[in-house]
Amino acid sequence: MHFSEDDLREALKRKDPGEGFTQRTMARVNQAGTEGTKQPATKKANGKFLAWWMLRPAWAMAVVAVLLLAFGIGGYQYSEYRHAEEMRMARVKQQQLQQEAERARDQAIMALEIARAKMNHVLRHAQLQAEPNDKIRRERL
Amino acid sequence: MEQTAAFEDDRLNLALNRALTGDAQAFADLVREHQGMVFSIAYHFLQDRSLAEDLAQEVFLELFQSIDRIQSPAHLTYWLRRVTANRCIDQGRKKHRRREMALEEAPEPMVASAHADPMLLERLQQSLATLPERQRLVVIMRFQEGLGPAEIAEVLEMPVNTVKSTLHRSLADLRKGLTRKIREVRYAFF
Numbered sequence: 001m002h003f004s005e006d007d008l009r010e011a012l013k014r015k016d017p018g019e020g021f022t023q024r025t026m027a028r029v030n031q032a033g034t035e036g037t038k039q040p041a042t043k044k045a046n047g048k049f050l051a052w053w054m055l056r057p058a059w060a061m062a063v064v065a066v067l068l069l070a071f072g073i074g075g076y077q078y079s080e081y082r083h084a085e086e087m088r089m090a091r092v093k094q095q096q097l098q099q100e101a102e103r104a105r106d107q108a109i110m111a112l113e114i115a116r117a118k119m120n121h122v123l124r125h126a127q128l129q130a131e132p133n134d135k136i137r138r139e140r141l
Numbered sequence: 142m143e144q145t146a147a148f149e150d151d152r153l154n155l156a157l158n159r160a161l162t163g164d165a166q167a168f169a170d171l172v173r174e175h176q177g178m179v180f181s182i183a184y185h186f187l188q189d190r191s192l193a194e195d196l197a198q199e200v201f202l203e204l205f206q207s208i209d210r211i212q213s214p215a216h217l218t219y220w221l222r223r224v225t226a227n228r229c230i231d232q233g234r235k236k237h238r239r240r241e242m243a244l245e246e247a248p249e250p251m252v253a254s255a256h257a258d259p260m261l262l263e264r265l266q267q268s269l270a271t272l273p274e275r276q277r278l279v280v281i282m283r284f285q286e287g288l289g290p291a292e293i294a295e296v297l298e299m300p301v302n303t304v305k306s307t308l309h310r311s312l313a314d315l316r317k318g319l320t321r322k323i324r325e326v327r328y329a330f331f
Contacts, residue, residue: 003261003319005284008312011265012285017180017194022173025198026165029205 153214160208168208172201175218178286179225185281186229188270196232200225222286222296226278233274268318275299276311283308 153174159167179200183193203224204211211217269277275297282293290308294301 002316003265007258007261008265008280008284008315009287011262011269012181012185012281014177014181014285015184017176017197021176021180021194021197022169024194025172025176025201026169028198029168029202030165032202032205 150214153217157211157214157217161211168205171204171217175221176201178218179221181285182222182225182281183229183232185266185269185285186274186277187232188266192232196225196228200228219296222282226282226297229278230274264319265315268315271318272311272314276307276314279304279307280311280315 153171156167156170156174160171176197180193180197183196183200184190187193187196200221204217204221207220211220269280272280278297279293279299282288282296288296290301290304293299293308294304297304299307
């Protein structure tokens, strides 16, 4: 069956809501007016917010998906940051330990040097004590 | 003709200004002026007289509460169309109902023009009720309100190209729906 746009216009012609619609509407408006306009305004706002969820489930799903994605990426980046930070701290600690070890080795070497010098000195004195000739000893000293 | 339109505009402007000051009679004039439009959008969408009346009253109640935001008669018409469309979608989702119409709920017979076929018009309305909500609203805005794609896009918050494609698809669906109905009738008879 074919129809023209005029047929569609005819089918969708404006209809009259009937006798007394204005009076019924005004009665409702007056009733709402006497009940106070502030309260319905808040209710309406809540209703709108709820209606947003109900009317646009696709949008709500998209928002949830974006939030999950954002949290996921944020969490991943935070864990990456934590890992990098731990690695950096470990490297710094290792460097500190290495420096301390080098310092300890240097100190140990110095102590050995001092000990060696003292030992040589004592040894030389001991050898001189053993020499009978005082002259030779003085010369050597 | 232009003079009548200008006079009408002045009258509505005056009523709006008076309604803004809290004049109930002026608000009633505004309701009387726009009730046909609001009720018809709701009725063509919901295909239920009492639901449509209830919805139209809610729209006017909301208008009463937000009248201070209305800037001009044109803005009022736009606002009413938009709020009615949103409430229609809301109502449609709430009910999740397909068209179930008792005989006594049937619309009053239209004053059909000389060339209009009443059966075709009824079938068109039935097919319209089977369209998805957005498509139905686009068709109603186009053929009841006579809006162009840009205006429909503004009222329904859709891109203009989407409106055009939706309109095209809706008309195709309506044609398909009508053909299917005719076939069903033929099978029933033969």
